[in-house]
Amino acid sequence: MNPTFDWEAAREALPLLLEGFRVTLLATVLGTLVAAVLGLAIAVAGRAPSRLVTVPVKAVMEFVRSTPLLVQLVGAAAVFTSVEPLTVGIAVLGVHYAAYTSEVYRAGIDGVPQGQWEACRALSMSPRRTWQAVILPQAVRNVLPALGNYAVSMFKETPFLAVITVQEMVFEARKYGADHFAYTEAWTLAGLVFLVASYPTSLLMRKLEKRLGH
């Protein structure tokens, strides 16, 4: 038992944690990308004219949103054993967050004034061109701050990946803590790295939100 904070151990653990932090960032960036693209696809599909499309899509999204990420992650890793854990992790993070981002897109699309749709119809634009040239450019602009917030919260959930043996920061913290019996140092540092990385991003998102007039 060492009742005090061991600075030597902390100095030794930090490079290892930062090494794992690269994987954390990679997973966050790729996961956000998947969530941003998939969420948009789901939101557009949710406005399909047929209920045969919209009802199942909404049901699946509600299910994904209401169930724990950790169970989804562990379950996916246990079922797709032949896929690399990092790939499974990014896919699950992306799908889980897509269930949220699709709602954000939906709100953004609903926020485009009805007159814009009518104008497109009056100009006899094709549905594809209506989405591409008129609706999405306006919707996506409003949605960006919310997407940023989800990126931050995904970043704080990447430690789950350690459970399916992705060697990200928390995986390294756990390993270092167990190997050197330096749990205090490893876990405190891991928390601080999260704080240092996520707080400025939060501030940035808040500024962006204010600038876009929310």
Add this chain to the structure above:
Amino acid sequence: MSDFFSTFLDELPQISAGLWVTLEATVLGSLLALVLSFALGLMAGSRLLAVRGVSRTVVEFFRGTSLYVQLFWFYYAMPQLTGYELTPLLCGVVALGLNFGAYGAEIVRGAVNSVPRGQYEAALALNMSPVHRMRKVILPQAWVQMIPSFTNLLIQLLKATPLLWLLSAADLMTAVEHVRSLTGESLTAYLLLLAVYFVLAYALTLLMNLLERNAKRRLGLHTGAAGLFRTRSAEPVTTAGGDR
């Protein structure tokens, strides 16, 4: 498949004990979170800079460091540092309460700020004391606005409870994991587990809808019964912003 369900039935006592632990963590964690939300959220509206500063710092600290790290800090780091050791369930309750309390504080702050300014002024003009003003005028109106966001937060909290499995607290996930390891039926086990969490989440939503209707009724706003069965409002939980 049948192998899985027969094992599941054999293990039913453990499963229901696990379900109980999960519910305990959810209820106690959200109670702690609720108390902290109000304490920190009301502190954020204080006129004193020091009080506001304390609230801001605590909120940013617990939102900025990951829940996962906080949980493990309480479990592994705190005993080493202080000599106090918490049971896994208590660790979960404390970490969930602190983390979600920090998010909830933003909800309380936002809702209190969104009560029209004229209401403050009217209460002031009637010479109400600050406590009376808060209790009778501001909070009943703010409360209605808080409920949908609190519902989201509550579901998030429920969804975070499987973390207890990592501390080997005997929660629902631990129990189902055990059945899975006995039978090797991963797909069935995890789909079943997800379904149980989904049902729990929906039950909580119904409860919160009831609460919302009750709160609205107190303000003289009546809502139809159909609203009770809707799924929770999909309004995203604010993670970074929180200003309204």
